[in-house]
Amino acid sequence: MRADLHPSDQELLLAADGELSRREAGRVQAHLSSCWHCRTRMHEIETAIAEFTHAYETADEPVPPIDGPRALLKAHLEEASNTSRDWSWLGFRSAIGALAILLIAFGVLIGLQLRARQRAHANYVALATPRISLTPGAIRIVTRDEVCSADGAESARVVPANLRQKVLEEYGMPQAKADLFEIDFLITPELGGSEDIRNLWPQPYEATLWNAHVKDALEDRLHEMVCSGEIDLATAQHDISTDWISAYKKYFHTDRPF
């Protein structure tokens, strides 16, 4: 508001009600002291407030006595206090109970996880060599000549997805990642091994010293030896299915894989 302009009714009302900032209130006050018109207007506003207040305060129906409603409120408050106290006690007990249940559940969960880890670890250790009960090895009826023809051997290497999944389930690892394990033939098809669940097991690629790559080298070595006549097919099949790690050591003349 500029000092030379008349304040609006709204500004006068705000000034009368003390709702203006100190600066604005000062300006309105300065204007009022010099402007009869606005002072009259302010007086009219004040009068309207006074008239209304008088009418308002005297016209309403008499308020009923407070004693009854006060007693009623007191009773309601007592009830609310007791209810909330009961609830707080109940809440405390419930919280303790819930905490105990949570702790037990947490313990069970940890236990299950540890057990699963142990089982996974057991699988992991065992996977360097197959479990004989699950994977004793299985062969096709083939001759040495058939084994040494490259065509037949290569076509049998791909394990169907459903069979792969069955093998993983059999070994208790249905969620195992495909890139970590090879579903390997215990007796490789190149040596007459068959595509049979008894001849398949999940072998880790990298996680162990005696892994799938090492066994692949043994398979190649045995295939060469069978085809070159250094050993017969039955011996190769027996050695690789009985203990392929020992066979590796035997045929590569080493205690550690190359």
Place this chain on the structure above:
Amino acid sequence: MRLPLLVRQAAAESAKAATLQEEILGLFEQSRAGLLRYLNSMGVRDHDAEEVVQEVFLALFRHLRLGRDRHNLRGWVFRVAHNLGLKHRNLTRRIAYPADDSIFHRQIDPSPNPEQQVNARQRQGKLLAVFHALPEHDRCCLHLRAEGLRYREIAKALGISLGAVAQSLARSLEKLHQADGRL
């Protein structure tokens, strides 16, 4: 060890609740008449208005019990009363208007002579008629201001801006002034 601790906790809770009850009853005594007047003007009357007031103070008990904001409890009480009054009115579908004009004939100062009494009664009746004829929004603003709430409190109670409160009050007072001038 645990039981005495719980007993002590319970005793402390009881003492706290008792203090809170006293505080609420004190505020009830201060504000009840104003709240009833305000609710009446909204069209919530008599027993219903008393019920709403009880509800308001029980809500205040819960509010304070949860350790919530204690600033300007009078404004808070009127704001909750306004909301509960609206809710109650919507439920009962009552019309927000005084039931009769008998209230205009009460509590007039007995000292003036009969002619003055008639004039005063007419003047009061006219002003209150204007007041009740105001739009509900303006009537609520004026009512809350008459109950002593500051603009900020009114704005919060009614969910409007400070500027809207000032405009509403100026508009209402202008109408009252015009009515007063015609008497």
